[in-house]
């Protein structure tokens with residue numbers, strides 16, 4: 001069992017919503033539900049987070065925010081869409097500025113329906129996400145190795161023989177960077 | 181004991197510190213989180229949660245802002261280990277304090293190196309905290325020097341028959357006060373906190389993730405064990421009885437800090453700076469002067 005399933009840290013973002021689900025997420029932290037029992041911590045920093053909990057739907061203005069948070073999270077990471085707004089747009093679906101659910105912008109791993117989603121359902125969704133997290137964690141070393149290999153290959157391609165020659169010559173001239 | 185015997189004992193305690201401190205520190209952190217949760221009417225995480233957290237961080241994708249950052253954080257860990265090693269080897273207390281400061285400075289530099297505004301504010305607040313606690317730490321060192329037959333050597337302080345706290349009650353109170361800052365507890369968890377706080381409070385660690393954050397966490401475990409060792413110095417007089425009392429007081433002090441953490445809101449940095457200097461002056465400096473004049477006028481200590 002990877003350790004990530006024992007210590008999933010969460011970052012929470014609330015998109016276009018009525019704030020109902022937002023409040024329910026915070027309710028999970030209260031003594032009544034106490035998600036810290038599972039090692040879950042609500043961080044405010046995508047770089048520390050493992051699970052991205054999104055409530056509310058995507059509108060034109062928060063696309064970049066959602067994407068940025070998602071991209072800043074180090075892998076393995078899981079996205080949990082909480083509430084029907086995050087799942088499909090919900091009651092806001094027909095609005096002129098709404099794109100729809102979170103999956104129109106970033107890949108979603110777990111959907112938690114409900115309006116508002118109950119804290120029990122949210123915790124259940126996060127626990128479901130742990131399974132996905134464990135799976136992604138298993139794939140991570142291979143992925144990283146593949147990327148490193150691809151990077152090395154790309155670097156080799158960049159170094160065609162002539163460029164290497166000019167680089168070496170210019171290095172002799174005492175200028176390490178200029179020539180290549 | 182022969183000189184050789186002392187060396188072997190010192191080497192053993194250094195090795196014990198390097199190997200065991202992370203476990204003790206992590207366990208203390210787990211107890212802290214558990215007790216905090218109970219104080220808030222929650223059940224709380226498993227006792228080993230801090231270890232799960234660090235092991236998890238180690239298995240995350242490595243992401244750093246720049247290469248320097250990892251180097252600085254690694255230096256922070258190394259200097260923290262050296263601090264504790266020098267301490268448990270019984271070397272000079274002054275040397276230990278300055279090594280500790282070096283470790284903290286590396287942490288600040290690591291935060292500054294990222295150019296992220298949150299990290300920078302965190303680094304500034306960390307520097308302010310250092311300014312707040314340094315005077316009291318030095319006064320504590322001088323106080324222990326005065327009562328241990330004029331020696332900064334930690335083995336002399338532990339070995340001297342005088343029980344520090346008897347002569348240095350003010351300095352001990354002052355040291356407990358700044359221990360709140362050092363352990364990063366409310367009301368002084370300005371630059372970084374171990375609980376699920378956010379934004380500026382996590383400022384220092386904003387740009388650290390994965391392995392870097394794990395290393396930082398481990399260096400805090402080392403630091404906490406060393407700090408409790410410092411508390412122990414006030415009680416040690418070379419007898420087993422006082423050693424037991426010392427360890428008990430360390431645990432009580434830790435519990436007290438957890439309690440203070442839970443009953444206080446976070447204050448502004450101005451308050452941290454002013455209050456800790458006032459405490460250092462009123463309790464620390466006064467106590468130090470009393471002990472000093474007592475010793476030059478020939479009564480009291482040595």
Ligand code: SF4
Pocket residue numbers: 017018019020021022055056082083084085086090091114115116117
């Ligand atoms: S799903 Fe319902 S409760 Fe949740 S944010 Fe949307 S409208 Fe509000």
